[in-house]
Amino acid sequence: MLPPTGAVLIARTLHELGVKVIFGLVGIPVVQIAEEAIAVGIRFIAFRNEQAASYAATAYGYITGKPGVCLVVGGPGVLHAMAGIGSSSVNAFPMLILAGSCETRLVTKGAFQELDAIALLAPHTKIAVRARSDTIPQSIAQAYRTAWYGRAGTAFVDLPADIIQGHATDFSTVTVPAPPRPGSDPDQISHIAKVIQSAKAPLVIVGKGAAYAKAEDPIRQLIDRTSIPVLPTPMGKGIIPDSHPLNVSSARSAALKGADVVLVLGARLNWILHFGEEPKWSPVVKIIQVDISPEEVGKNNGDANLGVVGDINVVVPQLDAALGKWEYDTSSSPFIRVLKGSKEKNEIKAAKTAQIDSIPMNYTRTFDIIKQTLHKLSPPEDGNMVYVSEGANTMDISRSIFPVEHPRLRLDAGTHATMGVGLGYAIAAHAAYNLPAPEGQTGGSSSHKKIVCLEGDSAFGFSMPEVETMSRYGMDILIFVINNGGVYHGDSVDSDAWLRLQEKSKEGATTGGLRSTSLGWEVGYEMMAEMCGGKGFIVRTPAELATATEEGFKAKVPVVINVLIEAGEGKKLVQTPTLLSLLRTRDF
Numbered sequence: 001m002l003p004p005t006g007a008v009l010i011a012r013t014l015h016e017l018g019v020k021v022i023f024g025l026v027g028i029p030v031v032q033i034a035e036e037a038i039a040v041g042i043r044f045i046a047f048r049n050e051q052a053a054s055y056a057a058t059a060y061g062y063i064t065g066k067p068g069v070c071l072v073v074g075g076p077g078v079l080h081a082m083a084g085i086g087s088s089s090v091n092a093f094p095m096l097i098l099a100g101s102c103e104t105r106l107v108t109k110g111a112f113q114e115l116d117a118i119a120l121l122a123p124h125t126k127i128a129v130r131a132r133s134d135t136i137p138q139s140i141a142q143a144y145r146t147a148w149y150g151r152a153g154t155a156f157v158d159l160p161a162d163i164i165q166g167h168a169t170d171f172s173t174v175t176v177p178a179p180p181r182p183g184s185d186p187d188q189i190s191h192i193a194k195v196i197q198s199a200k201a202p203l204v205i206v207g208k209g210a211a212y213a214k215a216e217d218p219i220r221q222l223i224d225r226t227s228i229p230v231l232p233t234p235m236g237k238g239i240i241p242d243s244h245p246l247n248v249s250s251a252r253s254a255a256l257k258g259a260d261v262v263l264v265l266g267a268r269l270n271w272i273l274h275f276g277e278e279p280k281w282s283p284v285v286k287i288i289q290v291d292i293s294p295e296e297v298g299k300n301n302g303d304a305n306l307g308v309v310g311d312i313n314v315v316v317p318q319l320d321a322a323l324g325k326w327e328y329d330t331s332s333s334p335f336i337r338v339l340k341g342s343k344e345k346n347e348i349k350a351a352k353t354a355q356i357d358s359i360p361m362n363y364t365r366t367f368d369i370i371k372q373t374l375h376k377l378s379p380p381e382d383g384n385m386v387y388v389s390e391g392a393n394t395m396d397i398s399r400s401i402f403p404v405e406h407p408r409l410r411l412d413a414g415t416h417a418t419m420g421v422g423l424g425y426a427i428a429a430h431a432a433y434n435l436p437a438p439e440g441q442t443g444g445s446s447s448h449k450k451i452v453c454l455e456g457d458s459a460f461g462f463s464m465p466e467v468e469t470m471s472r473y474g475m476d477i478l479i480f481v482i483n484n485g486g487v488y489h490g491d492s493v494d495s496d497a498w499l500r501l502q503e504k505s506k507e508g509a510t511t512g513g514l515r516s517t518s519l520g521w522e523v524g525y526e527m528m529a530e531m532c533g534g535k536g537f538i539v540r541t542p543a544e545l546a547t548a549t550e551e552g553f554k555a556k557v558p559v560v561i562n563v564l565i566e567a568g569e570g571k572k573l574v575q576t577p578t579l580l581s582l583l584r585t586r587d588f
Contacts, residue, residue: 011036024071054084055424075113094152141174181311193322199261201335207267208235242403251342276301383444391456406443420462490567534558
């Protein structure tokens, strides 16, 4: 009897590592790997584009806390998947990429889809290796471990065609245990505890790193016991419920500006947090960073002398114990009074904006109708909705409108502000939470979770063919396309005005034509669902939106609701400094 092929051994190794789902797009020679994976019980989700598949694998890694796996062909397949590699690396989401390549004997001869992927990807991954027939299990296991341990990221394994199709010579069994959890020096913890106890305006910031670490229990215990106000980053939402009285998301600017000691848990001092610097932060603030990555400690305005390298699940209980019975006195704190005043003012302003009843609707009114309708069908405390959001205005505004009560129930464009991740992320969330024996964990009930996508029309365009992927696998994902006819803003109030602009552009006019940010007039995005076996709605009024939202929520197929909102014509295009001040800084 002949020994098994490399494809069989690759699938067997992945199964031994506990892989349950592979995202990808097959072709020669990796189709054999996908088929063998299916044969051993691994679910293969086939995408229409490697870019979306790689995004899905990164999101699956974030939600589950273990490397998501992506399988692609060599050459162009690897190039397309580089988008996900960048997302994985910058967001610290664990991903294992497996890619085919030409036969070993044909290297440098101009073989089919030949590409030196190792040389290309080595600078952008934690590890990039080429498997041999006698190293298949070890190569894959080592890459899987490297993607997972320490600061998570991408690992890449190149699989030549002759290795996939030939007979393997190594059949060893592999296992990779969960990463060890490092703690911190007790003297450093004691020092930090004294700094916190001396604070007049303490603040805790929780980031997506804390959500990835599944550290919500010790963090909630710390906040409840010490009464320190807490501010989540966009994907840190839910670690502390948005309804928690100490959650100061709606007073974000006041919290950052007024805090004198800030404990940062699983978040980086990058552009999302204004680098920890003035004018958004106090000039005298003391920043305590807790991070798994030593390189992050002391970065920008951080203080390495107050930094802790370790696992949040270990460090936070250490710190809680060191604080003893100390509790922040919120009853007489000027900082708390400022936060409460800012929170009340911002919430009143947001409520007024949400009630502006114009046609076309504005962003805030649109999201308020969606929120009110969804909450009647599934209250936030149940934790049965996952929000995926992308698009500059769509993501920024919706973040403060849709409350999240449990962790890992909100995904967005992340550290790179990457447009195009939405549908891949949605598929990953559906797989993580709704497949049999789901690997995704969060609070609330354990019932089926509705994946809700809030997509700008520009962002939706990056990956809208994946609606067919959703339909093919029976994923009842609800997608709202917020259609204003442009990137940031549209150009026209009616079709005649848009056609006049189009004609000017066709003539080559230097003024009076479509701007670089313009998209088509009232594009029928809902038809994307209809043509794939789903349901599509086009809505213009609050009543139409409420009806479509309820029907879309109850549907068992993918649904695209095309929401035609005000174009925002005449508004200035967003410049970089303004963009940085808008994105992720909205107070409510």
